[in-house]
Amino acid sequence: MVQSQTSEIPIFPPGDLWSKEPPLESYRHLKQLLLLLACLERFWKKRNDFFVAANMSVYYSTRQRKSEEMRGPDFFVVLNTERRERKSWVIWEEEGKYPNFIIEILSDSTANTDRGLKKQLYQDVWRTPDYFWFDPYTLEFQGFHLMNGEYQVLQPNDQGWLWSEQLQLYLGILEEKLRFFTPEGELVLTPEEAESEALLLVDTERARAQEAIAQVDTERQRSAILRQKLQELGINPDEIT
Numbered sequence: 001m002v003q004s005q006t007s008e009i010p011i012f013p014p015g016d017l018w019s020k021e022p023p024l025e026s027y028r029h030l031k032q033l034l035l036l037l038a039c040l041e042r043f044w045k046k047r048n049d050f051f052v053a054a055n056m057s058v059y060y061s062t063r064q065r066k067s068e069e070m071r072g073p074d075f076f077v078v079l080n081t082e083r084r085e086r087k088s089w090v091i092w093e094e095e096g097k098y099p100n101f102i103i104e105i106l107s108d109s110t111a112n113t114d115r116g117l118k119k120q121l122y123q124d125v126w127r128t129p130d131y132f133w134f135d136p137y138t139l140e141f142q143g144f145h146l147m148n149g150e151y152q153v154l155q156p157n158d159q160g161w162l163w164s165e166q167l168q169l170y171l172g173i174l175e176e177k178l179r180f181f182t183p184e185g186e187l188v189l190t191p192e193e194a195e196s197e198a199l200l201l202v203d204t205e206r207a208r209a210q211e212a213i214a215q216v217d218t219e220r221q222r223s224a225i226l227r228q229k230l231q232e233l234g235i236n237p238d239e240i241t
Contacts, residue, residue, distance in 0.1 A: 034054070
């Protein structure tokens with residue numbers, strides 16, 4: 001006789017829990033960081049005087065120890081440095097250079113730290129000139145520029161964009177994502193968007209060329225019909241001036 005076993009009903013955790021791992025927030029956070037990274041690297045593809053990173057450790061111990069004083073900004077840019085691959089940003093190995101520009105992507109678990117402790121650190125210790133934060137869910141967006149040793153709140157333009165003095169670019173929300181815009185107001189494209197735009201331009205030019213060819217053919221047909229009509233009337237078309 002087979003003894004029946006009582007199946008236990010599995011208990012699933014809530015589906016909206018935030019990851020407790022610091023580098024992992026959500027897929028939306030990841031997509032936002034990859035978007036910023038792809039746009040800036042394509043836009044500055046001809047430059048070799050900057051370093052841009054996402055979710056990378058920054059070591060800044062005054063005693064030059066990696067076991068001390070470390071933070072991991074979500075997205076940062078260092079200017080006037082060599083553009084090359086690094087595993088981390090180590091201040092004492094980079095001529096004492098700190099990030100010129102930082103974005104923190106807010107989450108329920110990090111927002112208070114980003115608005116408080118990190119803001120104070122970036123202002124008082126790192127002296128980072130431009131600091132921004134953005135929440136990809138609530139779309140909270142704030143920016144600061146360092147003036148006389150203190151962060152001053154940036155005021156949005158008519159489009160709601162904020163100006164980065166360090167990058168010489170605007171930051172603004174488009175389709176619930178944080179994007180870069182040029183001083184002229186043009187969207188800084190991803191490589192995929194740039195390729196699609198180029199293909200669209202080619203298709204547009206091809207369509208215009210085909211339309212022009214069709215117009216020429218139409219005029220030729222009209223001319224041929226007119227020539228035939230004149231000949232039927234006994235008139236030589238070549239003698240008409």
